[in-house]
Amino acid sequence: MASCAGLALCGQALVVRGGSRFLATSTASSDDDVPFTYDCSTAEKKSQENKGEDGQPVEKGSDTILASAFSKSGGYFALTDDSKRLILFRTKPWQCLSVRTVVRRCTALTFTASEEKLLVADKSGDVYSFSVSDPQGCGRLELGHLSMLLDVAVSPDDRYVLTADRDEKIRVSWAAAPHSIESFCLGHAEFVSRILVLPDHPELLLSSSGDCTLRLWEYRSGRELHCCHLTSLREPEEPWAPRSAASRIAYWGQESCVALLCDCIPVVYIFQLDARRQQLAYRQQLAFQHRVWDVAFEEGRGLWVLQDCREAPLVLCRPVGGRWQAVPENAALEKVSAHLQGNWAMLEGLAGVDAGFSGLYKATFDNVTAYLRKKEERLQKRRQQNPPPGPNGQAKKMKPEEASLRCSS
Secondary structure: OOOOEEEEEEOOEEEEEEOOEEEEEEOOOOOOOOOEEEEHHHOOOOOOOOEOOOOOEOOOOOOOEEEEEEOOOOOEEEEEEOOOEEEEEEEOOEEEEEEEEOOOOEEEEEEOOOOOEEEEEEOOOEEEEEEOOOOOOOOEEEEEOOOOEEEEEEOOOOOEEEEEEOOOOEEEEEOOOOOOEEEEEOOOOOOEEEEEEOOOOOOEEEEEEOOOEEEEEEOOOOEEEEEEEHHHHOOOOOOOOOOOOEEEEEEEOOOOEEEEEEOOOOEEEEEEEEOOOOEEEEEEEEEOOOOEEEEEEEOOOEEEEEEOOOOOOEEEEEEEOOEEEEOOOOHHHHHHHHHHHHOHHHOOOOOOOOOOOHHHOOOOOOHHHHHHHHHHHHHHHHHHHOOOOOOOOOOOOOOHHHHHHHHHO
């Protein structure tokens, strides 16, 4: 799903996006770094009028960036926007390689491990692949669901494509033959919001859902290994929304740590992965004063947190003595924060924007209660029309002709 603001990290390359724009910079401490900025509203438009399946013009998009991702090496970066464009960049140096169109608005994208293809999932439940080596090549339909797709991932060996949909399912398909399904990971009670294959444990998958759980899977067999109920971790003073789905799962291989960010809650949950026992252990939660937009790990440095605060748009957290805490002073943090403050216009005004998962929950209808209420009303009406027997035991009022016949007999 679209997020009002986002953060992406690969190596020392860092991208912050907001609205139709993004800023790319480096977390290296050098002072000669010049940030790269891009505005999707300036990208080339379609040459012909965009028409729907019925031949009528459809509503034009807002150019808002819906999803973005780095390739494994960090050499490529791609995004999709609300105007149904797929834009591919080379990052060394930063250069726009192509602007292609997609069939429908997209919800997620990812590169294959080989960086040969770019997989794009859309709202209709389809996954299309686009060539990276041929930046102008058209998309190819790979697979489809009957429900909206919310995330897509690829196994580290490029053998499997994993897709998460609104109907609580995670499907594991063969990349070479996507119509061949290896398994389903079933167990969530609401839409699956995020999935992540662990790079250093390629047989394991993390998933989050609108049912407020974080689950660990052995995805090839579809077997659930562990389930964490987030509602049981809530502290009494912690703000909590009745419906909170995870908007980001981040993994730090250096410490086998998992960071989980929930929609509408300024709290980041930290878990420890025990791969040998195949389970997750809750460690702590990081609370923030401002709305948290996104989180991402940087190997060797820690957890970057993007928040709605112009004075401190980024927070860098590290484990100290077994507990995660914010780093008070850091040259890289000060440099990147200064770049964001100078381009705050792309993030300004996003505080009240709700681009989360609130509209994806199942609608519940209590038809039984309404039926029982109407039934009781009908019974009450019948009782009023037919009163109970009186003192003489007469059950109902007799008609005049019936009464005369009884008297004559």
